[in-house]
Amino acid sequence: MTGQHRDLTPEAAARLTLDPGPWLSCDDCFEQMDEFVDRLLTDGPTGMPALHAHLAGCGACGEEARSLLLLVAADEGIDPAPGLRRLAED
Amino acid sequence: MAALDGPELADADPVRIPDASQGWVDLLSAPGPGHDEALARLHSLLLKAARHQVSRMLAPTIGSARREELIQQAADEAMVAVLGKLSSFEGRSRFTTWAYKFGILHAAVEVRRTVWRRREVPLDSLPEPAAAGSSPEQLAEAADFSHAVNIAIDQALTAHQRTVVLALLVDDVPIDVLADRLGTTRNALYKTLHDARGRLRARLTEAGYLEPSRTEEVIP
Numbered sequence: 001m002t003g004q005h006r007d008l009t010p011e012a013a014a015r016l017t018l019d020p021g022p023w024l025s026c027d028d029c030f031e032q033m034d035e036f037v038d039r040l041l042t043d044g045p046t047g048m049p050a051l052h053a054h055l056a057g058c059g060a061c062g063e064e065a066r067s068l069l070l071l072v073a074a075d076e077g078i079d080p081a082p083g084l085r086r087l088a089e090d
Numbered sequence: 091m092a093a094l095d096g097p098e099l100a101d102a103d104p105v106r107i108p109d110a111s112q113g114w115v116d117l118l119s120a121p122g123p124g125h126d127e128a129l130a131r132l133h134s135l136l137l138k139a140a141r142h143q144v145s146r147m148l149a150p151t152i153g154s155a156r157r158e159e160l161i162q163q164a165a166d167e168a169m170v171a172v173l174g175k176l177s178s179f180e181g182r183s184r185f186t187t188w189a190y191k192f193g194i195l196h197a198a199v200e201v202r203r204t205v206w207r208r209r210e211v212p213l214d215s216l217p218e219p220a221a222a223g224s225s226p227e228q229l230a231e232a233a234d235f236s237h238a239v240n241i242a243i244d245q246a247l248t249a250h251q252r253t254v255v256l257a258l259l260v261d262d263v264p265i266d267v268l269a270d271r272l273g274t275t276r277n278a279l280y281k282t283l284h285d286a287r288g289r290l291r292a293r294l295t296e297a298g299y300l301e302p303s304r305t306e307e308v309i310p
Contacts, residue, residue, distance in 0.1 A: 006243075008236040008260065015259040016239055017294060019303045020287040025277045026265075034183035034191050057287070058280055059258070060198065060265045064143075067194050071142045072187050 021053025029054045029061045037069045040083040041076070055087065111185035118176055133169055135186060139193025140164040147201045160204060164197035171196070202264040211263050211271045238299050239290065246293040251286040254279055 008016070032051050039046045046052070055062045069087060073080035117128035140161045152160065171192045179188055243252055254272075257263040258279070269276050294300045 006240055006256075006260065008239055010236065012260050013236045013239045016243070016255060016287065017290050017300065018287055019291065020284045023281075023284060026280050027277055030191065030195065034187040037191075038183040038187050054280075057284070058265070060202075060276070064191070064194050064198055067143055067146055067198070068187065068191050070146075071139060071190055071194070072184075075186065 018057055019053070020057055022050040024050040024054040026054075026058060026061055029058065030064075033061070033065050033068060037065060037072055037083075040069060040086050041073055041078055041080075043082070046086065111179070111181050111188075114185040114189075115176060115179055118173065132172065132189060133165060135189050136165040136168045136172070136193040137161065139190040140168065140197035143194045143197035144201055147198065149201055149205050152201070152204055156204070160200050161197065164200050165193060167200075168192035168196040199266045202266050203270065206264065206267040211257060211261075211268060235299060238294060238297060242290045242293040242297075246289045247286050251282055251289070254282045255286045258283060 029051055032048060036046060036048055036051055036055075039048075055065050066084065066087065069083050070080050072078075073083060114128065114132075117124045118132060143164075144157060144161055149157075168189075172189050175192075179185065243255070247255065254268070257268050258265060265276050265279050269279050272279070291300055291303075295302050
């Protein structure tokens, strides 16, 4: 299949060419996600670059991490905004 | 009796107990005083996580009865998963954070599957509309880049990589749904996506559209 025309939006083109970063599987992401979220909410250094790259590049894992952060923040009475920013920016 | 015993158990909100990770693990690991109560508390946590996730995903096509059924089902499945993995809990996070992630995962997967159950998964991508609100120069630049990405998709990717990246990133098919339809796993699809992005970036870097990043790996 070559030469098929697709009118890609700039957003789709950006998603397609996102730097994938170091390799990490969805299973390994799931294993580490709770530790990462607790670190995001306690302002500690997160490290974990492969996990961060995975969350940026995998829509499902990224959504689940954001959801976990919001749930834990609500439980603890913490403002989730700084943690969400760190999740998006780190 | 371990850390879950005491006044916390009489609290009106069963999931708002002080975090005591080792207490949870001890009570859930073996029958004894507090075991049944800890199981009930864990199920409450998982129901809360599943409900939170389902409400976030706002799927208007799912009726309220099905929604409740889905929450219960996700919590039950997450309960089995948590108990099965209890020995792998290493205390690197709070126990409640660790447990919540299972409820969220099972609910998210179930919602995606339910929403897509009767939808066809497009394996040849449809055109997308051009972005609105940009200047003519930006549109021209974006169109040029999109054209280059299109060419790279056709020339640098295998047929399987094309199918996967277009379904996931252009048609927004959820990764669990695509894994079901293609008879593969979320891990395998993400590996395909990861490698495909590397190939696209290598081709576009070579063509002068992208700067190489520091983390870029050599793509075979």
